[in-house]
Amino acid sequence: MTDARLHQPRPDLDQARAELARVFGFPAFRGVQDKVLTRVLAGHSTLAVMPTGAGKSLTYQLPAVMLPGTCVVVSPLIALMHDQLRAATANGIRAATLTSADTDRGATMDRFRGGELDLLYVAPERASQSHFRELLESAPIALFAIDEAHCVSEWGHDFRPDYRLLRPLLDYFDEVPRLALTATADAHTRADILDQLGIPGDGLIIAGFDRPNIRYTITPRDNPMRQLTRLLAEQPGPGIIYAPTRAGVEKLADQLGATGRPVLPYHAGLSPDVRAANQSAFVASEDMVMVATVAFGMGIDKPDVRFVAHAGLPKSIESYYQETGRAGRDGDPAVAVMLWGADDFARARARLGEMDEVRRAGERVRLDVLASLVETAQCRRAILLRHFGESPPETCGNCDNCLDRPAVTNVTDLARKLLSAVYRTGQSFGLGHVEKVLTGAADERVMARGHDQLSVYGIVGADEAALIRPVSRALQARGALVQTEHGGLMLAGDARDILKGDASVDLIVPKTPLKAEKPARRRKGASAAPAGDPGDDPLFAALRALRRDLAKEAGVPPYVVFHDSTLREMAALRPGSLDALAEISGVGARKRDAYGDAFLKVIGEFGDG
Numbered sequence: 043m044t045d046a047r048l049h050q051p052r053p054d055l056d057q058a059r060a061e062l063a064r065v066f067g068f069p070a071f072r073g074v075q076d077k078v079l080t081r082v083l084a085g086h087s088t089l090a091v092m093p094t095g096a097g098k099s100l101t102y103q104l105p106a107v108m109l110p111g112t113c114v115v116v117s118p119l120i121a122l123m124h125d126q127l128r129a130a131t132a133n134g135i136r137a138a139t140l141t142s143a144d145t146d147r148g149a150t151m152d153r154f155r156g157g158e159l160d161l162l163y164v165a166p167e168r169a170s171q172s173h174f175r176e177l178l179e180s181a182p183i184a185l186f187a188i189d190e191a192h193c194v195s196e197w198g199h200d201f202r203p204d205y206r207l208l209r210p211l212l213d214y215f216d217e218v219p220r221l222a223l224t225a226t227a228d229a230h231t232r233a234d235i236l237d238q239l240g241i242p243g244d245g246l247i248i249a250g251f252d253r254p255n256i257r258y259t260i261t262p263r264d265n266p267m268r269q270l271t272r273l274l275a276e277q278p279g280p281g282i283i284y285a286p287t288r289a290g291v292e293k294l295a296d297q298l299g300a301t302g303r304p305v306l307p308y309h310a311g312l313s314p315d316v317r318a319a320n321q322s323a324f325v326a327s328e329d330m331v332m333v334a335t336v337a338f339g340m341g342i343d344k345p346d347v348r349f350v351a352h353a354g355l356p357k358s359i360e361s362y363y364q365e366t367g368r369a370g371r372d373g374d375p376a377v378a379v380m381l382w383g384a385d386d387f388a389r390a391r392a393r394l395g396e397m398d399e400v401r402r403a404g405e406r407v408r409l410d411v412l413a414s415l416v417e418t419a420q421c422r423r424a425i426l427l428r429h430f431g432e433s434p435p436e437t438c439g440n441c442d443n444c445l446d447r448p449a450v451t452n453v454t455d456l457a458r459k460l461l462s463a464v465y466r467t468g469q470s471f472g473l474g475h476v477e478k479v480l481t482g483a484a485d486e487r488v489m490a491r492g493h494d495q496l497s498v499y500g501i502v503g504a505d506e507a508a509l510i511r512p513v514s515r516a517l518q519a520r521g522a523l524v525q526t527e528h529g530g531l532m533l534a535g536d537a538r539d540i541l542k543g544d545a546s547v548d549l550i551v552p553k554t555p556l557k558a559e560k561p562a563r564r565r566k567g568a569s570a571a572p573a574g575d576p577g578d579d580p581l582f583a584a585l586r587a588l589r590r591d592l593a594k595e596a597g598v599p600p601y602v603v604f605h606d607s608t609l610r611e612m613a614a615l616r617p618g619s620l621d622a623l624a625e626i627s628g629v630g631a632r633k634r635d636a637y638g639d640a641f642l643k644v645i646g647e648f649g650d651g
């Protein structure tokens with residue numbers, strides 16, 4: 043490119059800091075944001091792996107404001123683009139989306155050609171078309187930002203063939219730097235993204251995967267309705283509950299609606315209109331619970347989600363990290379709760395059998411990590427982070443196991459009895475039958491099969507009988523017991539080692555579900571009152587009420603006006619002027635001008651407290 047702008051001096055990090063304060067109202071960069079920006083502003087292509095909530099979008103929105111030309115953002119979902127557009131516009135950034143859902147496409151293209159856009163959001167299938175390339179030739183481009191970049195990799199957990207079509211466009215504009223962004227990618231996937239998008243190896247920047255404000259709690263599913271009802275009672279603020287099936291979603295949404303909390307369902311079986319309406323109701327709400335299949339969430343950029351619950355086992359450890367990552371993006375305390383059962387593992391292992399061999403190997407590793415995550419008595423966060431290649435401390439202080447270390451019993455002996463009974467009954471019966479044999483039940487079917495004649499008949503005493511199911515669950519989680527297609531149990535994995543005495547089996551003694559945490563030992567940053575709960579601060583409550591009114595008036599969700607953390611800071615510092623207000627984190631120039639007077643008025647009414 044012979045463009046004159048190439049000869050202009052490139053902006054540096056000090057200028058970026060000034061713009062950060064002016065546009066976003068933030069006093070400093072977080073995490074690796076400055077590292078990423080240094081590369082982007084210098085014109086180098088980069089892959090940034092940053093956890094959700096670490097401020098990924100800022101790493102292209104800020105250059106978009108600073109560099110001459112438009113930043114083209116490739117994003118996989120229209121809803122996600124519209125969320126981003128709303129937030130960027132609220133900060134005074136000149137942005138537009140070019141999607142099939144937009145009726146102002148002509149005007150947007152004119153704005154692009156006229157150099158009036160800092161940001162242009164587009165889906166990969168549009169970006170790869172020739173007329174889009176022609177459009178891009180009509181005005182300078184500052185940067186290509188490729189969001190959710192793991193979609194380009196077949197190794198990733200969410201491959202999208204459309205992402206593969208981007209490369210010719212990127213290569214055509216070879217002098218424009220590329221910034222690929224993702225929140226979840228293991229080492230293999232990261233290497234593949236670099237390769238697929240033509241980014242040099244030294245362009246990889248990895249932030250830690252840790253989301254310290256999320257508390258992980260994982261517990262066996264025992265009475266999901268009761269367990270989830272209790273969760274709702276303990277957690278104010280918006281939340282998502284993932285259920286594995288549409289029917290499960292409908293049932294849970296229906297029953298949880300009786301708690302008095304606003305609850306809506308979301309799954310692929312609902313009409314697009316209903317889905318869109320439910321989604322926007324959730325995004326705008328401050329206390330709604332969305333019961334959904336995993337179809338819900340990828341397009342959601344709602345920062346104030348206070349909990350994410352899984353009513354069944356997630357698809358993979360990556361999915362779990364990504365789905366739970368939708369909680370607490372604003373940095374305030376949030377919880378992630380998983381309820382799991384042995385049948386979840388049976389189904390997951392059956393699915394493995396249906397895959398081709400290449401995929402199966404990777405998926406088996408993912409499932410095994412998931413099994414160790416649910417079965418561990420150790421820190422959950424440590425297992426998650428190790429999977430993503432980190433070396434976390436042994437304890438985090440903010441997961442159920444760290445807050446209340448569970449008791450562990452060695453149940454190898456009982457496990458051997460169970461495995462032996464499964465083997466001796468011919469590996470074709472379900473747990474119910476095996477349990478009857480082990481406990482010596484006078485059951486007709488047991489007698490008819492002659493199973494009362496086996497050496498394992500009645501070898502489990504009354505004191506141990508209650509542990510048969512938990513032990514079976516543990517064996518299924520680790521893959522030593524699997525279900526046949528007819529629902530019978532059979533030996534697999536390391537079952538033979540256990541039988542021979544070469545491997546041991548520990549059982550985590552289940553705690554009272556969801557009641558395990560003790561508030562005394564919370565880690566720094568996790569306040570005692572649940573976030574999103576105004577508690578007993580009337581000023582904070584009044585600021586929230588004002589925010590609600592302003593958001594309604596502007597037709598945006600409340601968090602687009604200000605985050606809870608910004609309101610909390612206002613309530614604590616009680617600024618008395620626009621200048622003082624602008625010092626608060628999250629108050630940029632545009633928002634100070636638009637909302638400043640209204641918030642100062644409410645603060646003024648509270649006097650000196």
Ligand SMILES: [Zn+2]
Nearest residue numbers: 421438441444
């Ligand atoms: Zn922990």
